[in-house]
Protein backbone atom coordinates (compact mmCIF):
# COMPACT_ATOMS: atom_id res chain seq x y z
CA UNK A 601 0.00 0.00 0.00
CA UNK A 602 1.42 3.36 -1.06
CA UNK A 603 0.10 6.32 0.90
CA UNK A 604 0.70 9.78 -0.51
CA UNK A 605 1.60 13.00 1.28
CA UNK A 606 -1.63 14.94 0.99
CA UNK A 607 -1.14 18.73 1.20
CA UNK A 608 -4.85 19.48 0.77
CA UNK A 609 -6.29 22.45 2.66
CA UNK A 610 -9.17 20.20 3.74
CA UNK A 611 -10.32 17.55 4.12
CA UNK A 612 -6.76 16.66 4.97
CA UNK A 613 -4.51 13.96 6.37
CA UNK A 614 -5.32 12.13 9.58
CA UNK A 615 -2.66 10.45 11.70
CA UNK A 616 -2.02 6.97 10.32
CA UNK A 617 -2.27 5.45 13.79
CA UNK A 618 -5.79 6.88 14.07
CA UNK A 619 -6.86 5.40 10.73
CA UNK A 620 -5.45 2.03 11.74
CA UNK A 621 -7.30 2.09 15.03
CA UNK A 622 -10.56 3.01 13.23
CA UNK A 623 -9.95 0.14 10.81
CA UNK A 624 -9.38 -2.32 13.64
CA UNK A 625 -12.58 -1.21 15.37
CA UNK A 626 -14.64 -0.83 12.21
CA UNK A 627 -16.76 -4.00 12.42
CA UNK A 628 -16.86 -4.47 16.17
CA UNK A 629 -16.42 -1.48 18.40
CA UNK A 630 -15.25 -2.43 21.88
CA UNK A 631 -16.94 -5.85 21.85
CA UNK A 632 -20.35 -4.32 21.07
CA UNK A 633 -20.71 -6.43 17.93
CA UNK A 634 -21.44 -3.27 15.92
CA UNK A 635 -19.66 -0.55 14.04
CA UNK A 636 -19.81 3.01 15.38
CA UNK A 637 -21.39 3.78 12.00
CA UNK A 638 -24.35 1.58 12.88
CA UNK A 639 -25.02 2.04 16.54
CA UNK A 640 -27.81 4.07 18.12
CA UNK A 641 -26.65 7.46 19.29
CA UNK A 642 -28.79 6.85 22.40
CA UNK A 643 -26.94 3.65 23.31
CA UNK A 644 -24.72 3.55 26.37
CA UNK A 645 -21.76 2.58 24.20
CA UNK A 646 -22.13 5.68 22.06
CA UNK A 647 -22.88 7.87 25.06
CA UNK A 648 -19.45 6.95 26.43
CA UNK A 649 -17.82 7.88 23.10
CA UNK A 650 -19.35 11.36 22.86
CA UNK A 651 -18.68 12.13 26.52
CA UNK A 652 -15.09 11.00 26.19
CA UNK A 653 -14.59 13.11 23.05
CA UNK A 654 -15.83 16.28 24.74
CA UNK A 655 -13.82 15.56 27.89
CA UNK A 656 -10.66 15.07 25.83
CA UNK A 657 -11.23 18.31 23.93
CA UNK A 658 -11.66 20.11 27.24
CA UNK A 659 -8.42 18.63 28.58
CA UNK A 660 -6.32 19.16 25.45
CA UNK A 661 -7.49 22.75 24.86
CA UNK A 662 -7.69 23.48 28.61
CA UNK A 663 -11.21 24.84 28.24
CA UNK A 664 -12.32 26.71 31.40
CA UNK A 665 -15.47 25.51 33.22
CA UNK A 666 -17.49 28.57 32.24
CA UNK A 667 -17.30 27.61 28.57
CA UNK A 668 -19.71 25.19 26.89
CA UNK A 669 -18.86 22.89 23.99
CA UNK A 670 -21.23 21.88 21.20
CA UNK A 671 -20.96 19.69 18.09
CA UNK A 672 -22.81 21.12 15.08
CA UNK A 673 -23.60 20.01 11.57
CA UNK A 674 -23.29 22.31 8.58
CA UNK A 675 -19.55 22.97 8.78
CA UNK A 676 -17.85 26.26 9.60
CA UNK A 677 -20.00 28.03 6.99
CA UNK A 678 -23.16 27.48 9.07
CA UNK A 679 -21.35 29.06 12.01
CA UNK A 680 -21.09 32.25 9.91
CA UNK A 681 -24.87 32.56 10.43
CA UNK A 682 -25.12 31.07 13.92
CA UNK A 683 -22.72 33.61 15.41
CA UNK A 684 -24.82 36.68 14.53
CA UNK A 685 -28.12 34.84 15.13
CA UNK A 686 -27.05 34.09 18.70
CA UNK A 687 -24.64 36.85 19.67
CA UNK A 688 -25.67 40.01 17.80
CA UNK A 689 -27.80 41.30 20.66
CA UNK A 690 -27.22 45.00 19.90
CA UNK A 691 -27.97 44.55 16.20
CA UNK A 692 -24.36 45.48 15.38
CA UNK A 693 -21.06 43.63 15.18
CA UNK A 694 -17.45 44.25 14.09
CA UNK A 695 -15.63 42.12 11.52
CA UNK A 696 -12.01 42.08 10.41
CA UNK A 697 -11.58 40.98 6.79
CA UNK A 698 -8.29 39.18 6.21
CA UNK A 699 -9.30 36.78 3.44
CA UNK A 700 -12.13 34.93 1.80
CA UNK A 701 -13.61 33.16 4.81
CA UNK A 702 -13.71 36.29 6.98
CA UNK A 703 -15.34 38.14 4.08
CA UNK A 704 -17.98 35.43 3.78
CA UNK A 705 -18.58 35.53 7.54
CA UNK A 706 -19.08 39.30 7.38
CA UNK A 707 -21.44 39.05 4.41
CA UNK A 708 -23.53 36.43 6.18
CA UNK A 709 -23.74 38.58 9.33
CA UNK A 710 -24.98 41.51 7.24
CA UNK A 711 -28.21 39.60 6.75
CA UNK A 712 -28.94 39.89 10.45
CA UNK A 713 -27.76 43.34 11.45
CA UNK A 714 -25.27 46.15 10.95
CA UNK A 715 -21.75 44.98 10.23
CA UNK A 716 -18.74 47.25 10.66
CA UNK A 717 -15.63 46.20 8.76
CA UNK A 718 -13.22 47.68 11.30
CA UNK A 719 -10.05 46.56 9.50
CA UNK A 720 -9.08 44.79 6.29
CA UNK A 721 -5.92 43.65 4.54
CA UNK A 722 -7.45 43.72 1.08
CA UNK A 723 -5.25 46.70 0.10
CA UNK A 724 -2.20 44.41 -0.07
CA UNK A 725 -4.05 41.34 -1.32
CA UNK A 726 -4.42 39.79 2.15
CA UNK A 727 -0.67 39.27 2.62
CA UNK A 728 -0.71 40.62 6.18
CA UNK A 729 -2.88 41.05 9.28
CA UNK A 730 -3.90 44.60 10.20
CA UNK A 731 -2.59 45.70 13.59
CA UNK A 732 -4.78 48.71 14.30
CA UNK A 733 -8.02 46.97 15.26
CA UNK A 734 -10.56 48.79 17.40
CA UNK A 735 -14.14 47.93 18.27
CA UNK A 736 -17.01 50.27 17.48
CA UNK A 737 -19.10 51.58 20.35
CA UNK A 738 -22.16 49.39 20.04
CA UNK A 739 -20.62 46.13 18.80
CA UNK A 740 -21.97 42.87 20.24
CA UNK A 741 -18.70 41.13 19.34
CA UNK A 742 -15.66 41.34 17.09
CA UNK A 743 -15.10 38.51 14.61
CA UNK A 744 -11.74 37.39 13.22
CA UNK A 745 -10.48 34.46 11.17
CA UNK A 746 -7.37 33.52 13.12
CA UNK A 747 -5.60 31.55 10.40
CA UNK A 748 -6.35 32.39 6.78
CA UNK A 749 -6.35 29.06 5.00
CA UNK A 750 -6.34 30.44 1.45
CA UNK A 751 -3.79 33.25 1.84
CA UNK A 752 -1.50 31.58 4.39
CA UNK A 753 -1.53 34.24 7.10
CA UNK A 754 -2.22 34.15 10.81
CA UNK A 755 -2.64 36.62 13.66
CA UNK A 756 0.70 36.96 15.49
CA UNK A 757 -1.24 38.48 18.43
CA UNK A 758 -4.94 38.68 19.12
CA UNK A 759 -6.67 42.08 18.87
CA UNK A 760 -7.46 43.68 22.21
CA UNK A 761 -11.25 43.93 22.26
CA UNK A 762 -11.63 44.95 25.92
CA UNK A 763 -15.09 44.00 27.15
CA UNK A 764 -16.34 43.16 23.66
CA UNK A 765 -16.33 39.38 23.14
CA UNK A 766 -13.79 38.14 20.61
CA UNK A 767 -15.20 35.54 18.19
CA UNK A 768 -12.69 33.51 16.18
CA UNK A 769 -12.98 31.14 13.25
CA UNK A 770 -10.16 28.72 14.06
CA UNK A 771 -10.99 26.08 11.44
CA UNK A 772 -7.46 25.81 10.07
CA UNK A 773 -5.39 26.36 13.24
CA UNK A 774 -7.30 24.72 16.10
CA UNK A 775 -5.16 22.28 18.13
CA UNK A 776 -2.03 23.34 16.23
CA UNK A 777 -0.70 25.05 19.36
CA UNK A 778 -1.88 25.94 22.88
CA UNK A 779 -4.79 28.41 22.96
CA UNK A 780 -5.83 30.61 25.87
CA UNK A 781 -9.56 30.02 25.54
CA UNK A 782 -10.35 32.65 28.21
CA UNK A 783 -9.35 35.39 25.75
CA UNK A 784 -12.31 34.53 23.50
CA UNK A 785 -16.07 34.83 23.83
CA UNK A 786 -16.57 32.13 21.21
CA UNK A 787 -14.32 29.87 19.15
CA UNK A 788 -15.61 27.77 16.28
CA UNK A 789 -13.99 25.45 13.79
CA UNK A 790 -14.88 23.04 11.02
CA UNK A 791 -13.18 19.77 11.95
CA UNK A 792 -11.92 18.65 8.53
CA UNK A 793 -8.60 20.55 8.60
CA UNK A 794 -6.95 19.46 11.82
CA UNK A 795 -9.33 17.34 13.85
CA UNK A 796 -11.48 14.75 12.07
CA UNK A 797 -13.07 13.77 8.77
CA UNK A 798 -15.49 16.33 7.27
CA UNK A 799 -19.01 16.73 8.53
CA UNK A 800 -19.04 18.82 11.68
CA UNK A 801 -18.14 22.09 13.34
CA UNK A 802 -17.38 22.59 17.02
CA UNK A 803 -18.18 25.74 18.99
CA UNK A 804 -16.71 26.65 22.37
CA UNK A 805 -18.89 29.36 23.89
CA UNK A 806 -18.58 31.42 27.06
CA UNK A 807 -21.65 30.66 29.16
CA UNK A 808 -22.90 34.22 29.54
CA UNK A 809 -23.18 34.61 25.75
CA UNK A 810 -25.75 31.83 25.51
CA UNK A 811 -29.51 32.23 25.78
CA UNK A 812 -29.88 35.62 24.07
CA UNK A 813 -31.08 34.46 20.65
CA UNK A 814 -34.38 35.87 19.39
CA UNK A 815 -37.37 33.48 19.59
CA UNK A 816 -37.52 33.44 15.77
CA UNK A 817 -34.08 31.81 15.49
CA UNK A 818 -34.55 28.27 14.13
CA UNK A 819 -34.24 25.64 16.83
CA UNK A 820 -31.25 23.95 15.22
CA UNK A 821 -29.42 27.27 14.77
CA UNK A 822 -29.68 28.19 18.43
CA UNK A 823 -26.45 27.25 20.23
CA UNK A 824 -28.45 26.60 23.39
CA UNK A 825 -30.55 23.85 21.78
CA UNK A 826 -27.55 21.68 20.99
CA UNK A 827 -25.43 22.61 23.99
CA UNK A 828 -28.21 22.08 26.57
CA UNK A 829 -28.74 18.60 25.11
CA UNK A 830 -25.02 17.71 25.29
CA UNK A 831 -24.93 17.71 21.45
CA UNK A 832 -27.66 15.01 21.43
CA UNK A 833 -30.73 17.13 20.62
CA UNK A 834 -31.04 15.21 17.38
CA UNK A 835 -28.84 12.57 15.76
CA UNK A 836 -25.30 13.92 15.91
CA UNK A 837 -22.57 13.15 13.33
CA UNK A 838 -21.71 9.99 15.28
CA UNK A 839 -18.78 8.74 13.22
CA UNK A 840 -17.14 12.14 13.01
CA UNK A 841 -17.33 12.60 16.79
CA UNK A 842 -15.80 9.15 17.31
CA UNK A 843 -12.95 9.98 14.91
CA UNK A 844 -12.38 13.29 16.66
CA UNK A 845 -12.09 11.37 19.92
CA UNK A 846 -9.42 9.13 18.40
CA UNK A 847 -7.46 12.13 17.10
CA UNK A 848 -7.62 13.78 20.51
CA UNK A 849 -6.50 10.59 22.21
CA UNK A 850 -3.58 10.47 19.80
CA UNK A 851 -2.76 14.10 20.60
CA UNK A 852 -2.87 13.44 24.32
CA UNK A 853 -1.18 10.05 24.52
CA UNK A 854 1.12 9.80 21.49
CA UNK A 855 2.08 13.43 20.83
CA UNK A 856 1.84 14.50 24.47
CA UNK A 857 -0.27 17.65 24.15
CA UNK A 858 -0.34 20.97 22.37
CA UNK A 859 3.06 22.30 23.47
CA UNK A 860 4.73 19.39 21.70
CA UNK A 861 2.30 19.71 18.75
CA UNK A 862 3.31 23.35 18.36
CA UNK A 863 7.01 22.46 18.51
CA UNK A 864 6.54 19.94 15.71
CA UNK A 865 4.44 22.34 13.63
CA UNK A 866 6.97 25.14 14.05
CA UNK A 867 9.75 22.80 13.01
CA UNK A 868 7.90 21.73 9.84
CA UNK A 869 6.95 25.30 8.89
CA UNK A 870 10.48 26.59 9.55
CA UNK A 871 11.97 23.97 7.23
CA UNK A 872 9.72 25.08 4.39
CA UNK A 873 10.01 28.84 4.98
CA UNK A 874 13.79 28.62 5.43
CA UNK A 875 14.02 26.89 2.08
CA UNK A 876 11.71 29.47 0.45
CA UNK A 877 13.86 32.29 1.87
CA UNK A 878 17.09 30.67 0.67
CA UNK A 879 16.32 30.85 -3.07
CA UNK A 880 14.56 33.10 -5.57
CA UNK A 881 12.79 30.68 -7.93
CA UNK A 882 9.78 30.21 -5.66
CA UNK A 883 8.17 33.16 -3.94
CA UNK A 884 6.09 33.29 -0.76
CA UNK A 885 3.98 36.48 -0.94
CA UNK A 886 3.13 36.73 2.78
CA UNK A 887 4.78 39.41 4.95
CA UNK A 888 7.01 37.55 7.38
CA UNK A 889 5.44 38.32 10.78
CA UNK A 890 2.12 36.98 9.55
CA UNK A 891 3.17 33.66 8.05
CA UNK A 892 0.86 30.76 8.87
CA UNK A 893 2.42 27.58 10.24
CA UNK A 894 -0.45 25.56 8.73
CA UNK A 895 -0.84 26.82 5.15
CA UNK A 896 2.24 27.83 3.17
CA UNK A 897 1.60 29.57 -0.17
CA UNK A 898 4.16 30.00 -2.93
CA UNK A 899 4.46 30.62 -6.65
CA UNK A 900 6.98 29.72 -9.34
CA UNK A 901 7.95 32.27 -12.03
CA UNK A 902 4.90 31.51 -14.22
CA UNK A 903 1.44 29.99 -14.22
CA UNK A 904 2.65 27.33 -16.68
CA UNK A 905 5.45 26.30 -14.34
CA UNK A 906 3.00 26.24 -11.42
CA UNK A 907 0.91 23.76 -13.36
CA UNK A 908 3.92 21.67 -14.29
CA UNK A 909 5.05 21.70 -10.66
CA UNK A 910 1.74 20.38 -9.36
CA UNK A 911 1.59 17.69 -12.03
CA UNK A 912 5.11 16.41 -11.42
CA UNK A 913 4.69 16.61 -7.65
CA UNK A 914 1.63 14.42 -7.90
CA UNK A 915 3.62 11.77 -9.78
CA UNK A 916 5.93 11.70 -6.72
CA UNK A 917 3.08 11.16 -4.29
CA UNK A 918 2.95 14.83 -3.20
CA UNK A 919 -0.69 15.64 -3.88
CA UNK A 920 -3.10 18.57 -3.72
CA UNK A 921 -0.46 21.31 -3.90
CA UNK A 922 -2.52 23.51 -6.22
CA UNK A 923 -3.28 26.89 -4.66
CA UNK A 924 -6.84 28.10 -4.12
CA UNK A 925 -8.48 29.38 -7.32
CA UNK A 926 -8.56 32.89 -5.84
CA UNK A 927 -4.77 33.15 -5.52
CA UNK A 928 -3.34 30.57 -7.93
CA UNK A 929 0.18 29.23 -7.45
CA UNK A 930 0.74 26.54 -4.87
CA UNK A 931 -0.26 25.93 -1.28
CA UNK A 932 1.16 23.31 1.02
CA UNK A 933 -1.15 22.69 3.94
CA UNK A 934 0.98 21.15 6.65
CA UNK A 935 -1.53 20.46 9.38
CA UNK A 936 -0.87 18.43 12.53
CA UNK A 937 -1.05 15.07 10.73
CA UNK A 938 1.49 15.94 8.01
CA UNK A 939 4.69 14.13 9.03
CA UNK A 940 7.97 16.04 8.83
CA UNK A 941 9.07 13.48 6.22
CA UNK A 942 6.33 14.85 3.94
CA UNK A 943 7.74 18.37 4.25
CA UNK A 944 11.26 17.07 3.61
CA UNK A 945 10.04 15.21 0.50
CA UNK A 946 8.34 18.38 -0.74
CA UNK A 947 11.48 20.48 -0.27
CA UNK A 948 13.63 17.86 -2.01
CA UNK A 949 11.27 17.96 -4.98
CA UNK A 950 11.22 21.79 -4.98
CA UNK A 951 15.03 21.86 -5.12
CA UNK A 952 15.05 19.52 -8.10
CA UNK A 953 12.31 21.40 -9.89
CA UNK A 954 14.14 24.68 -9.32
CA UNK A 955 17.33 23.21 -10.78
CA UNK A 956 15.59 21.83 -13.85
CA UNK A 957 13.41 24.80 -14.61
CA UNK A 958 15.27 27.78 -13.13
Ligand SMILES: *Cc1c(COP(=O)(O)O)cnc(C)c1O
Pocket residue numbers: 610674675676677678701745747748749769770771772790791793
Ligand atom coordinates in the same frame (compact mmCIF):
# COMPACT_ATOMS: atom_id res chain seq x y z
C1 LIG B 1 -12.37 25.51 5.50
C2 LIG B 1 -12.70 26.76 6.23
C3 LIG B 1 -14.03 27.23 6.33
C4 LIG B 1 -15.19 26.55 5.65
O1 LIG B 1 -15.48 25.36 6.25
P1 LIG B 1 -16.75 24.45 5.84
O2 LIG B 1 -16.76 23.43 6.92
O3 LIG B 1 -16.46 23.91 4.47
O4 LIG B 1 -17.95 25.32 5.84
C5 LIG B 1 -14.25 28.38 7.06
N1 LIG B 1 -13.25 29.03 7.66
C6 LIG B 1 -11.96 28.63 7.55
C7 LIG B 1 -10.88 29.40 8.23
C8 LIG B 1 -11.65 27.47 6.84
O5 LIG B 1 -10.37 27.07 6.73
